[in-house]
Amino acid sequence: MDFTFNESQKLFYDSVVKFAKKELCAHSVEREKKGEFFREGWDKCADFGLLALPVPKEYGGLGMDIFTCVLTMEGLGYACKDSGLLFAINSHVWTCIIPILHFGTEEQKKKYLPLMCKGKMIGGHAMTEPNAGSDAFSIRTTAVRQGDRYILNGTKIFISNAPIADLLIVFARSGTQKGFAGITAFIVEKETPGFSVGKPFEKMGLRTAPTGEVVLADCEVPAENRLGREGGGSALFHSEMEWERSCLFATHLGAMEAQLEACVKYAKQREQFGSAIGKFQAVSSMIADMKVRIELSKLILYKVAWMKSQGKRAPLESAIAKLYLSESFVQSSLDAIQIHGGYGYMAEFEIEKYLRDAVAGKIYSGTSEIQRNTIASWLGL
Numbered sequence: 316m317d318f319t320f321n322e323s324q325k326l327f328y329d330s331v332v333k334f335a336k337k338e339l340c341a342h343s344v345e346r347e348k349k350g351e352f353f354r355e356g357w358d359k360c361a362d363f364g365l366l367a368l369p370v371p372k373e374y375g376g377l378g379m380d381i382f383t384c385v386l387t388m389e390g391l392g393y394a395c396k397d398s399g400l401l402f403a404i405n406s407h408v409w410t411c412i413i414p415i416l417h418f419g420t421e422e423q424k425k426k427y428l429p430l431m432c433k434g435k436m437i438g439g440h441a442m443t444e445p446n447a448g449s450d451a452f453s454i455r456t457t458a459v460r461q462g463d464r465y466i467l468n469g470t471k472i473f474i475s476n477a478p479i480a481d482l483l484i485v486f487a488r489s490g491t492q493k494g495f496a497g498i499t500a501f502i503v504e505k506e507t508p509g510f511s512v513g514k515p516f517e518k519m520g521l522r523t524a525p526t527g528e529v530v531l532a533d534c535e536v537p538a539e540n541r542l543g544r545e546g547g548g549s550a551l552f553h554s555e556m557e558w559e560r561s562c563l564f565a566t567h568l569g570a571m572e573a574q575l576e577a578c579v580k581y582a583k584q585r586e587q588f589g590s591a592i593g594k595f596q597a598v599s600s601m602i603a604d605m606k607v608r609i610e611l612s613k614l615i616l617y618k619v620a621w622m623k624s625q626g627k628r629a630p631l632e633s634a635i636a637k638l639y640l641s642e643s644f645v646q647s648s649l650d651a652i653q654i655h656g657g658y659g660y661m662a663e664f665e666i667e668k669y670l671r672d673a674v675a676g677k678i679y680s681g682t683s684e685i686q687r688n689t690i691a692s693w694l695g696l
């Protein structure tokens with residue numbers, strides 16, 4: 316495995332960092348307080364090409380390899396203070412664009428991808444239901460074929476981007492097969508009769524990323540909007556999760572790098588007992604552990620990217636990456652607060668925000684417990 320980035324990848328990373336610092340950070344604290352989505356920032360990201368990274372040029376994308384995608388998300392996580400905006404971008408790209416790209420018909424790709432790359436259509440995906448979270452394949456939303464359409468009925472919950480989405484990939488149960496074999500995916504546009512979205516949830520963190528409930532009441536989806544084959548929804552879901560568990564969590568890696576810089580700077584400046592607090596081993600050890608987490612996170616993320624770049628599946632490795640990165644981010648965020656003492660706990664110093672954002676990472680994309688179950692099952696347990 317070779318994790319050396321070439322010159323053009325490094326240049327792109329630098330330009331992403333510069334762009335994010337200049338264009339995406341202003342007023343992020345105010346937006347966070349209000350829970351306001353940064354539409355202008357979204358449009359700027361689209362103009363920069365950040366919504367189009369993995370999409371081939373023929374569909375309006377940049378045609379980038381997965382390594383460059385991971386590196387770009389890392390740069391955004393490092394430099395962009397609007398973590399909710401990044402979360403919305405992640406949902407759009409990895410859970411909506413990628414499945415359409417990999418499982419869509421030529422017509423679907425031509426219809427949706429150029430508009431999604433330009434940010435003119437916002438996407439997301441809807442699997443979770445009030446009674447089916449970790450046990451995703453126990454969903455109850457039904458899709459019944461009637462002539463040239465499917466009639467969908469059910470409720471989806473905690474859906475990222477739902478309040479701002481133009482289309483969602485909705486997973487539903489079709490036919491008579493139980494469990495994973497009965498799941499089918501559909502592209503559902505917001506104007507579809509019978510489709511409605513509830514008001515956004517108030518969240519602990521990632522507050523600028525709108526999250527909502529989706530109701531499908533006799534929702535009439537044209538048959539041509541089925542994504543993949545009937546019963547193919549679970550394979551599609553697993554495939555997109557591998558992308559999400561690597562590329563989305565690269566933003567966590569970037570955030571941990573920014574967090575580390577802030578902690579090192581503070582530990583050098585802040586004096587107690589006549590000495591910089593970084594000279595106290597209890598403090599420097601916390602910082603050393605933060606660095607270890609970053610380096611190990613990099614290795615496992617880049618390994619997943621390498622496997623996928625070789626055309627290999629990486630279900631075990633992406634579960635390990637997701638688990639390790641999300642738990643590392645929570646621990647490093649706790650340490651960052653501890654290192655900053657009372658200042659770290661006060662919102663105005665923008666250190667506690669990391670923790671509020673990080674906690675969600677242990678839940679979405681499959682909880683930590685579910686990742687451990689996955690890893691154990693690969694070991695034959």
Ligand SMILES: Cc1cc2nc3c(=O)[nH]c(=O)nc-3n(C[C@H](O)[C@H](O)[C@H](O)COP(=O)(O)OP(=O)(O)OC[C@H]3O[C@@H](n4cnc5c(N)ncnc54)[C@H](O)[C@@H]3O)c2cc1C
Pocket residue numbers: 406439440441442443447448449450472473474475476521526675678679680681682683684685688
């Ligand atoms: C910020 C955010 C964004 C999200 N975005 C989306 C989205 O865009 N689309 C979407 O479909 N969903 C989304 N979700 C939903 C998310 O995928 C679910 O919340 C998650 O899968 C857990 O499901 P649940 O909340 O129902 O918890 P539950 O499944 O009820 O789990 C509750 C607890 O029980 C544990 N548990 C459950 N089963 C087991 C088991 N077999 N072994 C061990 N422990 C177990 C869990 O780990 C957890 O600790 C989002 C969630 C959040 C927080």
